[in-house]
Amino acid sequence: MSGAEQREIDDRDVGIETFVERAEGYYAPTFERVQRGSLPRWHVNIWALLVPWAWAAARGVWLLFWLSLAIDVLALVCLMQVVKFSPLLAEAQLDAAANSTLVARYSTWVTNYGWAAAILFIGGRFWMGSSANRWYFSQYSRWRIDQAVPSGVDMKRLILGLVIVAIVAPLTTYRATQLRLDERACFNQMRAGEAVGQLMPSYGAADVTALLTSIDADIADMQTRFDALDAIDGRTEAQNAERSQLRRDVRDLSREREQVSDFQTISAVDRFDCAFIDDFPTLARLDPPADVTYRRVPNEDAIAQGDEDATKVIAQIKDPVEGRKVTVFTYSAESIDIGINKLRAQYAGFFDAMTNVLRQSLIRVEVAFMQTPWPVVAFLFLALSWAFAGKGTTVFVGASLGFLALFELWQIAMQTMALVVVSTAVCVFVGLPIGIWMAKNKYFRWITEPILDVMQTIPSLSYLVPAVAFFGISQPPAVLATVIFAMPPMIKLTALGILQVPESTKEAALAFGASERQLLRKVELPMSIPSIMAGLNQTIMLALSMATISAFIGAEGLGAIVTSALGDANAGKGLLAGIAIALVAMMIDRILKGIRNSFSRI
Known part of the structure; x- marks a missing residue:
């Protein structure tokens, strides 16, 4: 071995000693063997084999910590399933003939979960023990480049890891031992607690036992008075009314006593289960609004x-x-x-007027699409695709139009196109100015961006709820829901296109005497057209997807066929209508992409 190679090993050993801090006599030769590829797979790190999550936390190997914790917890969960179902299996086996299905089911579960627990625990521990040194060497390699990578043995990391284990493992393991809670058990606990909380001040009781004693005394007193009245022959009308009232009071008070008694019999285990292993506990119960x-x-x-x-x-x-x-x-x-x-x-007139405008717009666009001879519409699609998208797209558009015609979906597809056109027009009319305003005003942009992010995150079906709430079930609310769902890309990409105009270009235009309006109209908007066209493309795609969902609230077109097929379980009709929607979307996408590319070349 040359002197340079020996010095390199000595330098590396010093680095290993600094990195590991403890047990350098073990890790230095182990790292050397890992680097040379001579460490056998059966070589295990004893600490990583026995307590892998503790070793990984102390050494800062956090990915191994989470993997080892997940494997151990999963093994414990499988073991607890065996503990949970074994008594049920034994109980079912007492009458095996009558419970043959349960015996077979529980036997399978106990066997499968038992094997899974054994494999996860034994195999998982061996994998973690044999992989730990390789993972640790990988961390050492990163540490040599970046000293911020965790190194050494840190008690704070160990304590943090133990705290995580204490939070995750016991509750998860305990939950695996419990059968599923009754859906109303926790709700009944809460209702009983509310009843007790309302009754204790009225009776002046210090605890539940005292409350039950007071209620029993009142019930006994009312029952005595009721029996006395019941024994009277020829009762007066006032006595009959008092007797009926006493009967109702005894019934109501007995019901309240039952709630208090139920509250008293709630065990600590039931309270714990509802607080920690069932649904998130209700933190507040309020008086309802008027x-x-x-x-x-x-x-x-x-x-x-x-x-x-x-x-x-x-x-x-x-x-x-x-x-x-x-x-x-x-x-x-x-x-x-x-x-x-x-x-x-309050604003019925406004909503009615908006509904009427949208309805009339839809009617006119539908007439334009459906009354125009199909050769003219087909020719326009083919001409646009030929002019902007090339021969391949033209062939595809022709085949798609042929599919619509062959399966007699032409007129229905035109209804969908009308809905998309009206929705897209509203998106452009409203979204373009908002996008320009966002680009020009940073404060408005700070407010609008999170709103648009939320709009794009909310599930599409959720937009149907406010549309129906304000406008009822018909096509106009479907247009509004589509507009709200499809507008964010138009706004965002318009603002992005304007913001990406080079500052040098804007400064040159201003230097030649352009006003702010001229700068926007003759410089920023023309240079933003590719981005705006991309926003238009995305808006149309989203409008098409929403137009399908909007059939749930009365929108006509291909979406109505899909929803009808869904309700009647007609897979064939739904599949063909879905293919038609996809073809319409792809035709529009290809044509718009060609138009956008043509603007990009200008």
């Missing part, structure tokens, strides 16, 4: 003064249900419903 319904009724005073169409909004308030408590979710949902109901009643 039950208010807003209605539009004729305004008699205004009608008397000559305004025959006058209406007014009245609020109808119902008394709340006594003792009713709701969750934060229910409270918020009911408040939103009340607010929407008020807006619908």
Whole structure:
């Protein structure tokens, strides 16, 4: 061995000693063998074999820590399944003839879970022990480049790892030993607790036992008075009324006593299960909002003064249900419903006018598509694809149009196209100015960007809910839902295109005397056209996808065939309509991409 090679090994050994801090006599030759590829697979790190998550946490090998913790917890969960189902198997085997299905099922589960636990624990430990040194050497290699990589043995890391294990493992293991909770068990616990909380102040009771004693005393007193009245022959009307009232009071008080008794019998285990291993516990129970319904009724005073169409909004308030408590979710949902109901009643004229505008626009566009002879429409599609997208796309467009014609979906596809055209036109009309404003005003951009991100994250079906709430079930709300869903790309890519215009270009235009309006109209917008066209493309694609879903609230077209086939389980019709939608989307995408590329070449 040359002197240079020996010095390199000595330098590396010093680096290993600094990196590992402890047990360098073990890790230095082990790392040398890992680097030379001579470390056998059966070589194991004892600490990583016995307590892999503790070793990995102390050494800072966090990926191995999480993998080892997951494998060990999964092995424990499988073992707990054996513990859970073994008594059930033994109970079913007492009458094996009557419980043959259960015996077979539990036997299979116990066997499978037992083998899974053994394989995960034994195989997982061997894998972790044999892989630990290789993972640690990989971390050492990164540490030599970046000193921020964890090194040595750190007690803080070890404590953090143990805390994570203490949080994850016991609760998960305990949950695996429990059968599924009754769906209403935790709800009944909560209701019983609310009842006790309301009764204790009224009785002045210090605890549940004292409360039960007071309730029993009241029930006994009422029952005595009831029996005394019941024994009277020829009772007066007042006595009959008092007797009926006592009967109702005894019944109500007995029901309350039953709730208190149920609360008293709730075990600590049941409380723990509902608090930690069932659904997230309800943190607040609120009095529901006022039950208010807003209605539009004729305004008699205004009608008397000559305004025959006058209406007014009245609020109808119902008394709340006594003792009713709701969750934060229910409270918020009911408040939103009340607010929407008020807006619908207060601004019915605005909503009606918007609905009428959208309906008339749809009718006219549908007439344009459906009344135009099919050769003309087909020729326009083929001419656009030939001019901007090339021969291959033209062949594809022709084949797609042939598919629509062959399967008699032409007119229905034109209805879908009309919905997409109207929705896209609204998106461009509204989205383009908003995108320009976003690019020009950074404060507006800070406000708008998170809103657009949320709009793109919300599931598409969720947009149907407010549309139906304000406009009912018909095609206009389908257009509005499509517009809201498809508009964000138009806004974002318009703003992005303007923001990407080089500053030098804008400075040159301003230096030649261009005003802000001229700069936008003659420089920024023309240079942003490729980005705007990309936004238009995305908007049309989203509008097509939403047009299909909007069939749930009355939109016509290919989407209506899909939803109808879904309801009737007609897979063939749904598949053909879905293929037609995909072909329409691909035709438009290819043509628009060709148009966008032609602008990019200018």
